[in-house]
Amino acid sequence: MEKNKIIICPYEEVTMADIHKCLEMGFTTVEDIKRLTRVGMGPCQGRDCIHIVVDEISKFNHIKKSDIELMHIRPNLANIPLKALMEHKK
């Protein structure tokens, strides 16, 4: 299967090949893989992709999904223009 054509995150263009590269480097958590691949850094915050990353971590390392921690979610969950934020201050 062509791993570089399986798109995990269409926004940051992270592929299954990128995820597997991290796993092969020895990283075992969602937060690690997020920082190394940018998966989950797009506007959707991993809504569409993190469950796939969790599956792969689980399969690769033979660990239970229940033992894998999800990543922390940061604001914002949708995009706000700078001018709206500024006007609010006024």
Place this chain on the structure above:
Amino acid sequence: MRIKRQGIFVFPQKQINFTFEGKNLSGIKTDTIASALLANGIFVFSYSRKTNRPQGYTCSTDFCTGSCLMTVNGVNNVQTCKTLLKQDMKIERNRGPKHVTL
């Protein structure tokens, strides 16, 4: 492509004209930009930044995955799934990387 018959609903059919990449097209009152484009058979909404892969309409439920972002009346990165279609809108794909023009 529009659905012809659909249960008990009666649909408003007021036509809204807009352009996509210079082409004259039309939608209906209940359309978002995204649904009007799909109805007109336009499926490629953007191209990915790094590898230029075509991207279509995917998410629908907010939490933008970025693929439906387009340039509307000169403003880039507009979420076409969350924006209602208006008369005479000028809609284009984002040029190159997703960007804003200033």
Place this chain on the structure above:
Amino acid sequence: MLHYDLVIIGGGVTGLSAAVEASNLKMKTLLVEQGFTLGGHTRFFNEGYVQSFVRKINNNYVDLLLNHSVVGVYDDLVLSISDGNDFVKVQTKSILVSTGSYQKRISFPNNDLPNIYGYLTLLEMIKLHQVKPGNNVIIVGDEIHEMLIETLENSDINIVKIIDKTDLIEAYGDEVYQGITTKKGNFQSDFLIVSDGNLPHNEILRMLNCEMVFDQEEQSWFPKSVDYMTSIKGVFVAGNVKSFKNAEENVFDGSSAVKAIFNYLGEMHGKK
């Protein structure tokens, strides 16, 4: 900054029944819904049911923000809300997270091709916008809702094939999706639907650092809660984001959660 007793996040049937209960209890409430219309997934199947709740919401007590999302949650339950253009700042005494669930994406080569849709995306197109991407479809996934099949049939969309997830090898197409390669051969269709069940929409809860527990059966994370309150004080949860159930159960959940919130706010007030 706006002030509320309760902010309900998500206007599906859970959030709607919560808003009705909040109306009855005369709580100053804000209902935030990301879509253009109320009713969440239920509106695709049973619009009448949705409207029966909408009618009972008392506008004297409940403000409604459509097409808006809660985008940030900060200290002391300050929320930022936006439609992508504006910015609304809200301070609330309690939050009810009733964000429901969303379709699961699956991974296969070229899964990003245009004209591959999640089943909810497609239902939204058909039911809310009367749009269909083509006349024939292949469906892939492990959870295929009867209502999806019925909707496709009513829309004159021919189901070419239903494919098991494990048989799928890849999708192919030049610019847009054209067909799939499977272990049982190649098949073509105008578009592809992925229907592999749902995941809870738990991002707000995780932003709030609510304690989450993995559910073996659903293979996903749900918040710990006691009488609808999560591990974070003042943050309550109801509906599918709490645990997967049917619409009637979610309706019960929504109104029960608001009763719990009413008691909580009363206790808080008593303490002052």
Place this chain on the structure above:
Amino acid sequence: MKKVMIIGAGISGLFAAFNLSKEKDLDITVIDKGYFLNGATGRNGAGIRMQWSSKLNCLLSKYSVEFFENGEEHLKYKDSIEFKQKGYLLLSNDEEEHQQFIKNIKLQNSLGIPSKLLTKDEVKKLVPIIDETKFYSAAFCHKDGHLNPFKVSEALFLACKENGVKFHFYEELEDVKIQTNKVSKVITSKATYEVDYLIGTAGSFTKELGVLMNIDIPVYPEKHEILATMPVSKMIEPMIMSFSKNFYIQQVPHGPLIMGEGGNHHSTHSQDSSIEFLESISSKVLNILPTLGDVKVQRQWAGSYDMSPDRNPIISKTKIENFIVACGFSGRGFMIAPATGVLIRDLLLNQESSIEGINLEDLSINRFEQRTNEVELSFV
């Protein structure tokens, strides 16, 4: 084999491990209490600048810029660390700040750093979208820039692994055993290690590490916030920064604008974002770059500076003979890390500083008792 344990796998710990791993007979283990880059390294703006007010910082950053210029080669990294030298544009707000710029540039030029004052016309040419009425004067150094903190860290991680360094994540230091004024054992949440050297590169948490050994390490955290926008077309080449207005903004290669603001002076390890930051930074930025109003904020986050009393780094031996600390970077731990790594090696090998012009005494933890150092003035 001498056993070296490094506490903290951020950029300073990585550079320490990288430099030591090139020495013979050292068995190096790096532990970190969380995921890779959980601390300041994974949260910083990753600007690299040489325009400082003190000689010490100028020299440390100059050394590091030269390292990063050939970073891929030094680290044998196949990818790019994305070091873009498009300069730092510093804006002054009044005559007093302007005079300080002149003083700084004189010092910087004497050390071979090519900074200079720019006229408003030159600034406008460099950043066409800037409102030139909103600042007093500007200084610029074209060799400054920024890089990708994740790529650099990955490159270091891979280079260290190649050289035999062991990494343990999610392993927390719990105690140390001291014998005859030396650390002999390190007890973590997972194991006990015998050590010949202990190196503390744990950012603002290094203070807590010192407590275990009765050493007062005078560092404290200061929360800083950053936001990133959606990617936009190229519109700002240099990093733009104002010390007096307390903000910076830059555009990273794949398009997003990154902007940040100074600390709120509450000493806290908190990494919670605030809504006030969004409001405050947007008005500061739009004041000077008024056409950015439609750019959308995508994400915000917070992290800690590890502050020292004179805003200068502590890279030093301690009263425990085999314990070396490197912390108190006060917001420039990332940009001077190549120098930090070399100086830690020098301390461990008991040799003089191998960076020209740097006296290890100036970085010593003892300086706070003996004399007052020159306080760094150029910071956000």
